[in-house]
Amino acid sequence: MGETNEPRRTERLPEWLVEGLLRLGESAIALIVGLAIGAIIMYVTGYDAWLAYKSLFGNSFLDSYGFTITLSYAAPIMLTGITFAVGVRAGLFNIGAEGQLYMGALGAVIVGWLAWRIGILDSVLGVLVAYTFGVLLAITWAYIAAILKVKRGVHEVVSTIMLNWIAFWIVEYFRVYLIYNPSDPSKTISMPPHARLPLLVPDTELSAALIVAIAFTLYTYYLLWYTVTGYELRASGLNPLAARYAGIKPEKAMITSFIVGGIASGLAGAGEVLGRPPHYAITTGLSNLYGLGFDGITVALIGANHPVGIIFSAILVGALKAGSRYMQIAAGVPLEMVRVVEGIIIVALAVPGTLRMVREYLRRRRELAELEKR
Amino acid sequence: MRDIVKIYPDGTIALRGVSLDIYPGEVLGLLGENGAGKTTLMKILSGFLRPTRGYIVLRGRRVVFRSAADALSHGIGMVHQHLALVPVFTGFENIVLGLRAKGDLRKLVEELMEETGLRVRLDVPVEQLSFGERQRIEILRMLLRRVDVLILDEPTTNLTPLETRVLFNALRKLRDSGKSIIFITHKLREVMEIADRIVVMRRGKVVGELPREKAEPRLLARLMVGREVFLRIEKPPSTPGKPVLKVIDLWVRSDIGGWAVRGVSFEVRAGEIFGIAGVEGNGQAELVQAITGLRRAEKGKVIFGDKDITNMSPSELYRLGIAHIPEDRQTMGLVLDMSVSENSILGMHRWRKFLGALGSLRWREINRHAERIIKEYDVVAPSIRSPVRYLSGGNQQKLLAGRELSKNPRLIVAAQPTRGLDVAATEYIRKLLVDLRTKGHAVLLVSADTDEVLQLSDRVAVMYNGRFTAITRPEELTEEKLGLLMGGMEAGTLGRD
Numbered sequence: 070m071g072e073t074n075e076p077r078r079t080e081r082l083p084e085w086l087v088e089g090l091l092r093l094g095e096s097a098i099a100l101i102v103g104l105a106i107g108a109i110i111m112y113v114t115g116y117d118a119w120l121a122y123k124s125l126f127g128n129s130f131l132d133s134y135g136f137t138i139t140l141s142y143a144a145p146i147m148l149t150g151i152t153f154a155v156g157v158r159a160g161l162f163n164i165g166a167e168g169q170l171y172m173g174a175l176g177a178v179i180v181g182w183l184a185w186r187i188g189i190l191d192s193v194l195g196v197l198v199a200y201t202f203g204v205l206l207a208i209t210w211a212y213i214a215a216i217l218k219v220k221r222g223v224h225e226v227v228s229t230i231m232l233n234w235i236a237f238w239i240v241e242y243f244r245v246y247l248i249y250n251p252s253d254p255s256k257t258i259s260m261p262p263h264a265r266l267p268l269l270v271p272d273t274e275l276s277a278a279l280i281v282a283i284a285f286t287l288y289t290y291y292l293l294w295y296t297v298t299g300y301e302l303r304a305s306g307l308n309p310l311a312a313r314y315a316g317i318k319p320e321k322a323m324i325t326s327f328i329v330g331g332i333a334s335g336l337a338g339a340g341e342v343l344g345r346p347p348h349y350a351i352t353t354g355l356s357n358l359y360g361l362g363f364d365g366i367t368v369a370l371i372g373a374n375h376p377v378g379i380i381f382s383a384i385l386v387g388a389l390k391a392g393s394r395y396m397q398i399a400a401g402v403p404l405e406m407v408r409v410v411e412g413i414i415i416v417a418l419a420v421p422g423t424l425r426m427v428r429e430y431l432r433r434r435r436e437l438a439e440l441e442k443r
Numbered sequence: 444m445r446d447i448v449k450i451y452p453d454g455t456i457a458l459r460g461v462s463l464d465i466y467p468g469e470v471l472g473l474l475g476e477n478g479a480g481k482t483t484l485m486k487i488l489s490g491f492l493r494p495t496r497g498y499i500v501l502r503g504r505r506v507v508f509r510s511a512a513d514a515l516s517h518g519i520g521m522v523h524q525h526l527a528l529v530p531v532f533t534g535f536e537n538i539v540l541g542l543r544a545k546g547d548l549r550k551l552v553e554e555l556m557e558e559t560g561l562r563v564r565l566d567v568p569v570e571q572l573s574f575g576e577r578q579r580i581e582i583l584r585m586l587l588r589r590v591d592v593l594i595l596d597e598p599t600t601n602l603t604p605l606e607t608r609v610l611f612n613a614l615r616k617l618r619d620s621g622k623s624i625i626f627i628t629h630k631l632r633e634v635m636e637i638a639d640r641i642v643v644m645r646r647g648k649v650v651g652e653l654p655r656e657k658a659e660p661r662l663l664a665r666l667m668v669g670r671e672v673f674l675r676i677e678k679p680p681s682t683p684g685k686p687v688l689k690v691i692d693l694w695v696r697s698d699i700g701g702w703a704v705r706g707v708s709f710e711v712r713a714g715e716i717f718g719i720a721g722v723e724g725n726g727q728a729e730l731v732q733a734i735t736g737l738r739r740a741e742k743g744k745v746i747f748g749d750k751d752i753t754n755m756s757p758s759e760l761y762r763l764g765i766a767h768i769p770e771d772r773q774t775m776g777l778v779l780d781m782s783v784s785e786n787s788i789l790g791m792h793r794w795r796k797f798l799g800a801l802g803s804l805r806w807r808e809i810n811r812h813a814e815r816i817i818k819e820y821d822v823v824a825p826s827i828r829s830p831v832r833y834l835s836g837g838n839q840q841k842l843l844a845g846r847e848l849s850k851n852p853r854l855i856v857a858a859q860p861t862r863g864l865d866v867a868a869t870e871y872i873r874k875l876l877v878d879l880r881t882k883g884h885a886v887l888l889v890s891a892d893t894d895e896v897l898q899l900s901d902r903v904a905v906m907y908n909g910r911f912t913a914i915t916r917p918e919e920l921t922e923e924k925l926g927l928l929m930g931g932m933e934a935g936t937l938g939r940d
Contacts, residue, residue, distance in 0.1 A: 296803050297797075297798060297802045297803075297804055298802055300804060301792070304778050307778045308780075310774050310775050313757070316757040316759075316761065316790055
């Protein structure tokens with residue numbers, strides 16, 4: 070047989086690298102396919118696909134101002150991507166990032182409202198308090214879904230969708246009646262000038278929120294693979310039965326996952342208020358927040374639910390968001406068509422990750438069914 | 444059915460060339476232990492599985508079933524052990540599900556209930572019905588589709604005696620109306636009561652076929668168990684010491700609510716293997732789960748050393764020195780998508796030596812631990828970082844056993860430890876258990892493989908219907924006695940330990 074007891078650890082590349090490269094290649098192919106389909110559609114409908122793409126990527130990656138916009142868009146969706154990914158790791162389909170992000174932003178604005186009255190908060194301290202309060206509100210929001218799931222068996226998809234809307238209207242209520250901006254009632258009060266995140270590049274929208282986002286994303290990587298909490302969380306997500314056998318309570322792992330996800334979304338929401346010029350506020354209809362939570366699902370799927378992958382996929386999706394308006398301006402592609410092409414690219418990018426998840430889900434179902442048959 | 448061979452994709456050979464004739468107007472009893480191939484054979488007949496080789500001739504014509512629905516349209520229907528009904532639908536809805544309405548279905552169903560005596564409440568959601576009623580619904584479903592061959596897989600497992608009586612009466616009526624009934628079971632008494640003809644299977648082959656008049660429980664038991672030892676394990680003498688585990692009058696519920704374990708008492712001593720034999724589904728799994736903290740014991744006590752450990756959590760039990768090799772390594776014992784290293788600490792992952800500051804994992808220590816297990820227990824793995832999924836079944840089991848033994852336990856609970864393993868791995872694991880016992884550990888072995896239990900154990904209990912029908916020394920169990928005990932026939936004369 071020739072097999073030895075020594076594990077074979079030869080000159081081959083380390084597995085994580087091979088795995089990573091495979092994923093990268095997978096995403097690259099998906100990107101090319103998505104671009105190609107988008108190009109065909111634009112060609113058929115009579116637009117210059119080449120010019121459109123040139124302006125899309127030229128203005129999101131190659132142009133330095135454009136690139137700061139890309140990065141500033143990447144920050145919040147990186148965090149909401151983490152919310153979804155940490156959920157998946159614990160076997161959950163947590164799509165509550167949207168609502169938790171609203172609550173995070175609300176928390177920050179409330180602290181901003183206070184800071185106009187309490188002078189000491191108009192400082193770095195205010196930023197910290199705003200982040201903390203925003204995160205606390207977001208955790209509360211996530212925790213409701215967690216408790217409903219663990220204690221009452223309410224599926225998280227149902228509860229988080231409902232909670233998203235509840236959060237939306239709560240924040241709207243606050244915006245209209247309680248913390249509105251006296252001089253411009255279409256938005257909430259802004260953070261006072263000293264209680265804002267510093268800009269990384271002057272005269273752009275790129276603030277230190279990006280650093281917070283990357284730091285927390287890397288922290289979740291550490292949490293998942295280098296702590297016992299993460300170990301238990303992943304074990305529960307991959308095989309709840311084995312987790313129970315190992316003395317792990319999958320319910321506890323789920324709650325942890327919801328809380329970590331809540332922190333991420335809370336940071337995202339608060340970061341948008343604390344670090345996005347010119348408003349430093351929540352605008353009417355939550356228009357500056359709307360969709361950032363759901364974009365996180367895309368980001369997580371493209372990034373294979375892995376924090377490192379999510380950093381890159383957030384930048385890619387951020388670039389699409391940043392560059393798409395130039396498709397309109399430079400190539401004359403109407404906004405609707407821009408959205409179509411953007412959608413196609415995103416769907417194509419998400420296909421490998423989604424397939425993997427579906428395959429995984431079906432496999433687990435099959436294994437459970439096998440078990441039942443015995 | 445002619446020369447049916449079935450080899451599962453994972454290489455397990457379930458059927459080794461089986462031929463079977465089925466006649467109208469008879470009840471055929473299909474008897475055998477676990478893994479004899481009864482269910483596989485019937486799944487092939489009912490279109491759920493396709494044979495690897497061999498064919499089916501139906502009314503003189505060779506047929507190939509592409510699906511269960513296909514077989515059903517040919518008049519062959521099977522009622523599985525685990526019923527497949529829609530819980531929120533009523534009985535009636537479940538019965539007619541998928542049928543295109545032709546005439547008054549309601550009336551048809553009611554007539555059918557009248558004719559067969561299989562009565563159910565038609566307008567109550569199935570989830571509120573008893574198991575017996577649900578089973579009757581499945582049978583009515585089949586009958587409404589005018590099956591000529593009705594296959595029942597262990598139909599009495601979850602029935603009360605009264606429900607069993609009702610079922611048997613209905614089956615007789617159906618037989619008299621010309622239908623063929625195939626009754627899969629391991630219960631000797633039932634097969635003697637209901638079958639007209641009995642076919643005994645063992646290890647994927649038909650080993651006996653006889654009309655009921657010629658059948659006799661002792662003969663059937665011998666055929667069913669019939670020992671062919673192909674592995675011999677050296678078993679040095681051992682002198683059992685003090686009891687390590689004491690189980691006193693333990694009662695445990697099954698998933699569906701009834702009693703799975705009905706007052707079991709025994710003890711396992713240091714330096715002995717205590718084996719529990721029996722056909723699966725007689726409460727062994729629930730017993731093991733109750734001892735290892737995975738299922739609540741409703742009544743009774745479990746004592747480990749002199750500590751009462753009844754209903755303690757698994758992690759507490761591991762710390763106290765109990766190891767558990769669970770019956771299903773892939774769904775319970777391992778996380779297949781985690782690496783060898785990660786799996787090597789499953790259940791011990793909160794032990795101090797693997798933890799650094801603030802709950803961080805000490806990977807160096809964990810990897811060393813994994814390397815040690817790999818080396819000591821001959822695990823062939825591409826690397827300690829590769830997912831356990833890519834290991835062969837035997838290597839998975841060695842890793843699992845190695846991990847459990849690295850807990851340095853005083854008691855090892857091993858459930859079906861060699862199921863699905865090849866000969867070499869089986870031998871390895873069996874030797875391991877014997878070595879442990881010789882070194883003075885206590886081993887509780889639960890296995891549906893009677894050879895395994897008899898060969899390895901120093902004392903054996905036979906479990907049937909939630910109770911021990913005997914506790915004895917393996918030498919005292921002849922094939923016949925064992926078969927009778929496993930089939931639920933009290934042997935009477937067997938002494939208790």
